[in-house]
Amino acid sequence: MCMVGDVPEFNMENIEMDLKEYICLDCENKFKGLGKSVICPACKSSNIEMVSAEK
Numbered sequence: 001m002c003m004v005g006d007v008p009e010f011n012m013e014n015i016e017m018d019l020k021e022y023i024c025l026d027c028e029n030k031f032k033g034l035g036k037s038v039i040c041p042a043c044k045s046s047n048i049e050m051v052s053a054e055k
């Protein structure tokens with residue numbers, strides 16, 4: 001039950017750091033993406049722009 005072992009690649013903190021907010025310029029859908037080749041999940045467009053995460 002208490003198996004909190006090694007999790008080599010799925011480190012929650014790293015995932016959150018890489019998670020950026022994008023907006024699709026084609027359908028204006030806002031979504032969170034990760035990595036270099038992000039596409040819009042709604043229309044599959046790669047015509048997207050990163051939204052600056054200032055709060």
Ligand SMILES: [Zn+2]
Binds near residue numbers: 040042
């Ligand atoms: Zn879209």
